Amino acid sequence: MTASPSVSPLSAAARSDGARHVGGMSFREDDSIRPLVDYSKLSADGTGASKIRAAHQVYEHLVSLWAPAIIEAAHDLGFFAELATGPRSVDDVATARTTDRRATRVMLDALYAYGLVTKSQDGREHRYALPEAYREALLPGGLFSLVGKIAHDRNVAWSAWSNLARTVRRGTRDESGDDRANGISETDYEDLVTGINFWAPPIVDVLASTLTENGWKAGEPVSLLDVGCGTGLYGQLLLERFPHWRARGIDAPRIVPLADAQAARLGVQDRFSGVVRDIWQGGWGEDADLILLNNMIHLQTEESGQKLLQAAANALSGDGLVCIADQVVIPDEEAPQSRFAMLFAASMLATGGGDAHSLATCDRWLAAAGLERAAVLDAPMHKIVLARRIGQSGFPAA
Ligand SMILES: C[S@@+](CC[C@H](N)C(=O)[O-])C[C@H]1O[C@@H](n2cnc3c(N)ncnc32)[C@H](O)[C@@H]1O
Missing domain, CATH: 3.40.50.150 (Vaccinia Virus protein VP39)
Incomplete structure (x- = not known):
């Protein structure tokens, strides 16, 4: 593990290739999460244009749910650990992690769509790998690993979010009517x-x-x-x-x-x-x-x-x-x-x-x-x- 606490956002340099390079890694220049909607293809006028644009935006918010589901399932299945060992085909990953082949291909492509794994052609098959930049975040043990956040999502957040409407009806007051501080265990x-x-x-x-x-x-x-x-x-x-x-x-x-x-x-x-x-x-x-x-x-x-x-x-x-x-x-x-x-x-x-x-x-x-x-x-x-x-x-x- 290489701790790099001194890497500051200020040291990130945008270069002429349109990518932002930080600590030798390449990121999108605007640092955004990759968009899932090409809004340039939506008409600015015509019947219902604004409603259709709004529906695309709301849908884009709603499918944010897919990201933790896919990333956390990939973690649970040990896909990141497997891909960290080098470029792997769908068969390699499915065999190593004893998963269904087609389902594994769907998951690896989904991770590729999020930009979290690379995908390259090798003869007639594709090979997927975990880029160096994401290893610290996605593997356990590093100073900046998000594996603890994944565990927290698993143990606390998923059920908490699915009960949000009920929580809003009741509020977070205790039996005596006082507001409660957050008290996770x-x-x-x-x-x-x-x-x-x-x-x-x-x-x-x-x-x-x-x-x-x-x-x-x-x-x-x-x-x-x-x-x-x-x-x-x-x-x-x-x-x-x-x-x-x-x-x-x-x-x-x-x-x-x-x-x-x-x-x-x-x-x-x-x-x-x-x-x-x-x-x-x-x-x-x-x-x-x-x-x-x-x-x-x-x-x-x-x-x-x-x-x-x-x-x-x-x-x-x-x-x-x-x-x-x-x-x-x-x-x-x-x-x-x-x-x-x-x-x-x-x-x-x-x-x-x-x-x-x-x-x-x-x-x-x-x-x-x-x-x-x-x-x-x-x-x-x-x-x-x-x-x-x-x-x-x-x-x-x-
Ligand atoms: C949200 S975490 C923040 C941790 C750290 N300050 C940080 O920013 O990474 C809250 C921390 O407060 C601690 N904490 C909460 N209530 C506490 C209490 N009554 N006595 C001691 N520690 C408490 C928790 O165990 C936890 O480590």
């Missing part, structure tokens, strides 16, 4: 946290460069606290960049060993310690210079979000910073991060509670905790809100 988090590691590098890139550009403690000893750390990757990547920093990651008993193991894998185990603790039971310590609340506020209700920010304020050093990287809805609701956040809110709803909170809500929580927003940064699928104590001038450095 610790075992479900074991899958999920590894499957969202890929979010961390671009967030750490922009966070680290903003802190450095603003003269914030790059060369000083910093005590970092990662609350609900998951695998701990955010803190660990920051430790790689800032050799004087130390990090503690708080999480549940089944999750902390994952974080400790990953710290060892990245070679920062001497400065990273995982701590088993229920975040609502205190014990965050005090005088943390940088507190990460990454992908934590979308799990919260209005009330628990406020409690989380107050706990962060209580544990923060005088000139410390709180970093919230999350699905925060900003006033520009057309921004990709806002649109993703609004869909993410539906995902939280489907799985039992939580929300994508607005920047205004974050500001309210911060103010009530004696904190104020110092910066809002962009990551591909997140907003990053940096906050300091009200009136504290440590960031940006004077």
Whole structure:
């Protein structure tokens, strides 16, 4: 496994061949998922033109369901592992994975249609292969593997989404009528946290460069606290960049060993310690210079979000910073991060509670905790809100 946390979207270069090259791999220049409708073939006028266009668009949304079904079945069947060993014919794959030959051909062509496998002619048969670029995402064990996300879909998401209408009728309130925070189980988090590691590098890139550009403690000893750390990757990547920093990651008993193991894998185990603790039971310590609340506020209700920010304020050093990287809805609701956040809110709803909170809500929580927003940064699928104590001038450095 080659971890490449330093590959940033900023290093992606569009070249004259129309492809975007990232880390030696070729991607579509606009990075879009391959379109399934050729809208140029639809008439702009004539009877029902707008209705027919709209029907194509709705249908295109509806068939998005096919993608996880096909990708996850291919994972379950071991197709990706098989194709990773080299170009394979339909017969090769069907024999190795004991699957039906025709059905295997349909699946391999479907994966090819999504651009996830290559297909080449070899004499009278086709050979399919898993491109290098997708190995880390589709095979288990890599730092940025999505296999945990697939397991989460299998165990939680599929049934949750199929019950969405019922959830919307009832809402996510408990017996006493209070709104519920998201509460998937610790075992479900074991899958999920590894499957969202890929979010961390671009967030750490922009966070680290903003802190450095603003003269914030790059060369000083910093005590970092990662609350609900998951695998701990955010803190660990920051430790790689800032050799004087130390990090503690708080999480549940089944999750902390994952974080400790990953710290060892990245070679920062001497400065990273995982701590088993229920975040609502205190014990965050005090005088943390940088507190990460990454992908934590979308799990919260209005009330628990406020409690989380107050706990962060209580544990923060005088000139410390709180970093919230999350699905925060900003006033520009057309921004990709806002649109993703609004869909993410539906995902939280489907799985039992939580929300994508607005920047205004974050500001309210911060103010009530004696904190104020110092910066809002962009990551591909997140907003990053940096906050300091009200009136504290440590960031940006004077
Ligand atoms: C959505 S994950 C985010 C993980 C990590 N911060 C990240 O961004 O990849 C939420 C994390 O919070 C942890 N968590 C949730 N409730 C917790 C609690 N009461 N005490 C400790 N950890 C908790 C979960 O175990 C999980 O690792």
